Amino acid sequence: MTKPHFYITTAISYVNGPPHIGHAYEAIAADVMARFKRLDGFDVYFLTGTDEHGQKVQKTAVAKGKQPQEFCDEIAALFIEMCQQMNVSQDQFIRTTSQFHKDACQAIWGKMQDAGDIYLNKYAGWYSERDEAFYGEDELEVRPDGKKVAKSTGTEVHWMEEESYFFKLSSYTQKLLDYYEAHPDFIQPSFRKNEVTSFVKQGLKDLSISRTSFDWGVKVPNAKDHIMYVWVDALTNYISAIGYPEDKQGQFKKYWPADVHLIGKDIVRFHAVYWPAFLMSAGLPLPKRVFGHGFLLTRGEKMSKSVGNVISPQDLVSRFGVDQTRYGLMREVTFGQDGDISYELLGNRINAELANNIGNLCQRTLSQIAKNCEGKVPKPDILEDADHQLLDKAGQALLIAVRGEFEKLHFSRAIEEIVHVANAANLYIDAQAPWTLKKTNPPRMATVLFVLAEVIRNLGIILQPFTPVAANKILDQVAVAANARDFSFMGSTHALQPGTALPAPAGVFPRYVDELQEKTA
Ligand code: MSP
Numbered sequence: 444m445t446k447p448h449f450y451i452t453t454a455i456s457y458v459n460g461p462p463h464i465g466h467a468y469e470a471i472a473a474d475v476m477a478r479f480k481r482l483d484g485f486d487v488y489f490l491t492g493t494d495e496h497g498q499k500v501q502k503t504a505v506a507k508g509k510q511p512q513e514f515c516d517e518i519a520a521l522f523i524e525m526c527q528q529m530n531v532s533q534d535q536f537i538r539t540t541s542q543f544h545k546d547a548c549q550a551i552w553g554k555m556q557d558a559g560d561i562y563l564n565k566y567a568g569w570y571s572e573r574d575e576a577f578y579g580e581d582e583l584e585v586r587p588d589g590k591k592v593a594k595s596t597g598t599e600v601h602w603m604e605e606e607s608y609f610f611k612l613s614s615y616t617q618k619l620l621d622y623y624e625a626h627p628d629f630i631q632p633s634f635r636k637n638e639v640t641s642f643v644k645q646g647l648k649d650l651s652i653s654r655t656s657f658d659w660g661v662k663v664p665n666a667k668d669h670i671m672y673v674w675v676d677a678l679t680n681y682i683s684a685i686g687y688p689e690d691k692q693g694q695f696k697k698y699w700p701a702d703v704h705l706i707g708k709d710i711v712r713f714h715a716v717y718w719p720a721f722l723m724s725a726g727l728p729l730p731k732r733v734f735g736h737g738f739l740l741t742r743g744e745k746m747s748k749s750v751g752n753v754i755s756p757q758d759l760v761s762r763f764g765v766d767q768t769r770y771g772l773m774r775e776v777t778f779g780q781d782g783d784i785s786y787e788l789l790g791n792r793i794n795a796e797l798a799n800n801i802g803n804l805c806q807r808t809l810s811q812i813a814k815n816c817e818g819k820v821p822k823p824d825i826l827e828d829a830d831h832q833l834l835d836k837a838g839q840a841l842l843i844a845v846r847g848e849f850e851k852l853h854f855s856r857a858i859e860e861i862v863h864v865a866n867a868a869n870l871y872i873d874a875q876a877p878w879t880l881k882k883t884n885p886p887r888m889a890t891v892l893f894v895l896a897e898v899i900r901n902l903g904i905i906l907q908p909f910t911p912v913a914a915n916k917i918l919d920q921v922a923v924a925a926n927a928r929d930f931s932f933m934g935s936t937h938a939l940q941p942g943t944a945l946p947a948p949a950g951v952f953p954r955y956v957d958e959l960q961e962k963t964a
Pocket residue numbers: 453454455456457458464465466468469494677678679680705706707708709710737738739740746
């Protein structure tokens with residue numbers, strides 16, 4: 444039986460500096476989704492990478508006394524390392540300076556030209572190098588220091604006048620509005636869809652899509668002084684990565700259109716307006732969904748070096764560990780909205796849910812099995828109502844609830860469903876008190892510990908997308924075979940075999956102790 448396909452992408456990151464927490468956040472979210480879908484029986488393709496062209500990258504390289512390519516190689520290596528560090532399981536890390544990608548950009552340009560959508564003219568207007576974006580006068584404001592900035596991003600704009608190729612975006616206004624109406628789930632969350640729709644309703648202007656004042660980019664076919672606007676180049680990564688246009692390996696046919704482009708709220712316009720218009724022009728299908736997540740903040744503010752509130756991905760990992768960082772970020776912030784993070788918030792969450800709740804459940808259950816059941820999966824006696832209720836909650840019902848939340852990319856609520864089950868299991872262990880049953884009713888003790896081991900097996904399976912290493916350690920501890928860990932094994936039909944020997948229990952989610960707190964305690 445062929446598996447259904449699922450193609451997920453992150454934005455590709457600019458290489459003008461090393462990765463920060465926003466990059467890690469997006470990569471982790473996409474990874475959680477990709478892992479979930481793989482475990483749920485999908486043939487997943489997961490793409491991430493770096494966006495290496497444009498004026499900003501060229502200038503940063505020059506300022507550092509490097510050749511642009513050399514500079515890109517160095518920074519791209521840091522992004523690849525960040526993905527490894529965060530245990531991100533991408534199928535491909537694309538770099539836009541790769542030749543195959545440049546070829547694909549020229550191919551889509553050719554298609555848009557064939558469609559009659561590209562013409563030569565002169566551009567005169569405001570441009571933000573930081574955003575690599577053009578702004579209309581109505582989108583700008585003058586700061587007290589006299590600098591002209593984009594209202595939406597606060598970045599400085601400069602007047603730009605040069606010969607440029609234009610894309611006839613204006614002729615896509617109605618087509619895009621019709622598309623949004625016919626595909627209500629295309630832009631998510633819905634409040635971002637409303638923002639995009641009102642922007643498009645004002646009427647779209649043609650878009651300048653080539654530059655002549657610098658040369659770090661993909662050459663426009665048959666126009667030697669022009670390089671492509673970096674967004675035409677960058678957005679094309681989603682199809683060049685899977686083989687467009689030649690599709691020698693059939694991946695484009697298999698995976699396109701993408702199921703979801705996961706991006707930050709600041710670049711929704713590029714993905715929900717420009718990209719679909721380019722694709723329509725080139726006669727290609729549109730992605731199924733564009734999801735704009737929020738920004739991570741500290742104390743309600745954007746992280747910035749000058750404010751001194753930057754939390755780096757490395758800081759988090761060295762404090763909490765990789766799995767805990769992944770869990771904390773996905774749990775603490777409602778995906779889609781901006782959210783505050785701090786060491787304290789994450790530390791408290793990790794302690795309350797991973798250490799005290801899930802970790803403790805595993806520890807209590809497995810140590811009693813080790814002591815009182817010869818370290819083997821106990822043999823259950825007759826199951827009582829309370830046993831059935833807990834097993835039902837932890838099996839198919841949990842999978843269905845979590846799957847429902849994943850459909851909406853509600854990662855925090857998906858975790859909440861898991862935590863509810865762990866809570867219920869901790870209440871059950873307290874109520875059943877297997878440590879007392881040991882003397883009064885050993886067969887009942889065995890039943891209770893069996894039920895708990897089963898709950899732990901199901902929790903281990905469903906936790907894998909969030910905490911892949913720890914979840915697999917949990918599954919090792921209840922001796923689940925490596926090929927019995929996907930979601931089809933959740934529920935009672937694949938229950939643990941009584942009598943199976945279990946390894947010695949070992950904690951998987953240690954309590955996080957703030958070193959400073961400890962010193963002052
Ligand atoms: N190169 C473009 C994307 C091209 S996609 C065809 C770009 N790069 S970026 O490096 O500036 O941002 C990469 C991603 O990180 C974007 O989705 C952006 O929204 C996200 N984030 C950047 N800062 C962020 C936070 N502080 N919090 C969460 N995500 C943020 O834009």
